[in-house]
Amino acid sequence: MKSALILRGIALTAALLGLSACATAETFEWGTYDAALYAYSKHPEQLPQFEKSLQAAIASGRNKGRVAPGLQAELGYCYLGEGKKVEAIAQFKAEMTSFPESSALMNRIIAQIQG
Amino acid sequence: MTFRTLLAAAAAAGCMALGACATAPTPFDYSAFKAEAPHSIVVVPALNNTANVTAPDWFLSTISQPFANRGYYVFPANMVRGLLNDNGLADAGLVHKTDARRLQPLFGCDTVLFIQINKWDAKYVLISTTTEVEFSYELRSCKTNATLWKNTQSLQYTPQGANSGNPIAALIADAIIAAIEKGHPNYMPLARQANLAAAATPGLGLPVGPYAAATH
Numbered sequence: 001m002k003s004a005l006i007l008r009g010i011a012l013t014a015a016l017l018g019l020s021a022c023a024t025a026e027t028f029e030w031g032t033y034d035a036a037l038y039a040y041s042k043h044p045e046q047l048p049q050f051e052k053s054l055q056a057a058i059a060s061g062r063n064k065g066r067v068a069p070g071l072q073a074e075l076g077y078c079y080l081g082e083g084k085k086v087e088a089i090a091q092f093k094a095e096m097t098s099f100p101e102s103s104a105l106m107n108r109i110i111a112q113i114q115g
Numbered sequence: 116m117t118f119r120t121l122l123a124a125a126a127a128a129g130c131m132a133l134g135a136c137a138t139a140p141t142p143f144d145y146s147a148f149k150a151e152a153p154h155s156i157v158v159v160p161a162l163n164n165t166a167n168v169t170a171p172d173w174f175l176s177t178i179s180q181p182f183a184n185r186g187y188y189v190f191p192a193n194m195v196r197g198l199l200n201d202n203g204l205a206d207a208g209l210v211h212k213t214d215a216r217r218l219q220p221l222f223g224c225d226t227v228l229f230i231q232i233n234k235w236d237a238k239y240v241l242i243s244t245t246t247e248v249e250f251s252y253e254l255r256s257c258k259t260n261a262t263l264w265k266n267t268q269s270l271q272y273t274p275q276g277a278n279s280g281n282p283i284a285a286l287i288a289d290a291i292i293a294a295i296e297k298g299h300p301n302y303m304p305l306a307r308q309a310n311l312a313a314a315a316t317p318g319l320g321l322p323v324g325p326y327a328a329a330t331h
Binding site: 027028030033034035037038040041042050068069070071073074076077081095099101102103104105108 | 154155169172173175176177179180183184185186187188189190191192193194197221222223224225303307326327
């Protein structure tokens with residue numbers, strides 16, 4: 001009985017793992033972005049954890065040459081909310097370099113910060 | 116059966132379930148999409164048609180990854196939410212009535228993805244809990260406001276009881292699993308799976324974008 005339950009627990013977890021394994025096409029390095037954003041959306045006091053998750057995903061993405069779209073901007077936006085303007089601008093510039101599609105938005109935000 | 120085989124079997128089952136969604140009835144007409152060949156997507160907050168008030172915030176975290184992995188620049192979800200709030204567009208109902216062309220000056224985006232949450236609930240019936248989600252997706256051009264792509268995904272998940280050969284034990288185990296599922300419904304894996312199916316189902320999802328890895 002007990003072992004059957006454990007086995008079922010394993011199977012359930014494995015099924016979910018299998019699902020997420022399929023879901024993670026390795027185009028970009030996301031780290032724990034979705035789980036951290038989920039937690040942060042639910043509990044705004046978890047901003048530090050969200051930041052740490054972003055920092056780790058970005059560092060790992062840079063190593064592999066596949067930083068995910070938006071992560072550097074998300075981190076910059078966290079910094080901006082904390083009044084860390086220099087750090088924020090650095091992240092916004094990095095996002096723009098990685099993804100030129102973000103240039104209009106990043107330039108506008110940087111101009112606002114500096115203005 | 117070893118633990119490893121069990122894992123592999125379960126993973127394969129997960130992938131097969133996913134693959135099963137991939138059978139396309141009628142391919143989508145991509146002519147409008149291909150004429151614009153967009154590079155970037157702003158996902159605005161989902162319009163919530165359910166009674167679950169927290170659904171949109173939870174949903175937000177699952178949306179960037181599958182669409183970006185398809186090869187598109189997806190704007191930062193949390194930053195977009197913040198900027199919309201700053202611009203008086205905090206209300207999803209309002210954003211969803213907004214012409215996509217109005218968001219272009221704000222983000223410099225090629226397209227806007229409007230998502231509606233139609234179902235997001237867990238039904239507890241006797242000894243099993245079924246978690247059910249349904250989303251509809253509409254991608255509109257920031258140049259013309261025309262619809263470039265549409266899709267709907269409806270998924271449900273019911274934890275399966277193992278056949279232990281002992282009906283009483285199975286009943287108790289089912290009740291325990293159902294209670295766990297009710298307390299912590301598996302919305303996030305379901306939302307992830309729905310978004311992946313919407314983005315990447317051949318013939319119905321988004322065509323592969325400029326950032327897609329060579330292998331995709």
